[in-house]
Amino acid sequence: MMPEGLVKINSDLYSTILPMVKAQVESQIKVRDMSAAKISIQPATYATWTEARTELISEQKTKLRAQLESELSATTNEAAIEGLRDEFNKKERAIETDVDNTVHTFSATLEIDYNFLSK
Numbered sequence: 001m002m003p004e005g006l007v008k009i010n011s012d013l014y015s016t017i018l019p020m021v022k023a024q025v026e027s028q029i030k031v032r033d034m035s036a037a038k039i040s041i042q043p044a045t046y047a048t049w050t051e052a053r054t055e056l057i058s059e060q061k062t063k064l065r066a067q068l069e070s071e072l073s074a075t076t077n078e079a080a081i082e083g084l085r086d087e088f089n090k091k092e093r094a095i096e097t098d099v100d101n102t103v104h105t106f107s108a109t110l111e112i113d114y115n116f117l118s119k
Helices: 011-028 049-074 078-101
Strands: none
Touching: 049 078
C-alpha cells in the first residue's frame, strides 16, 4: 500500500483496467451537444422584422412627403417640379438605405438551467 492509501499496480494491469474505467466514467457522465442551439430575436411591437422596417421607413418618408408637397405647391415651373420629384426620390432611396444599414446593438443575458440527470 502506498502512503496516500492507493494501491500500486503494474503497467499491464493499468493498460487492461484503464479502458474499462474510461468506459464506466463515460457511461455515467452525460454530455449534451449545445452547438446546435439557436437563439432568435423578434421585434416586440411587430409580428416580423419586415413590418418593423416598413414602419420605420414610413415614419421617415411621411415627413419627406409633407416637405415635397409644400415645395411643389410653391413651384409652378414644370421643369422645377420634375427636378424636385427626382431629388425627393433620391432622398427616399437614401432613407431606405439608412434604415437597412443602421446597426442595432442588443444586449442580453442567457441563463441555462440544465439538469442532465433528468433526461
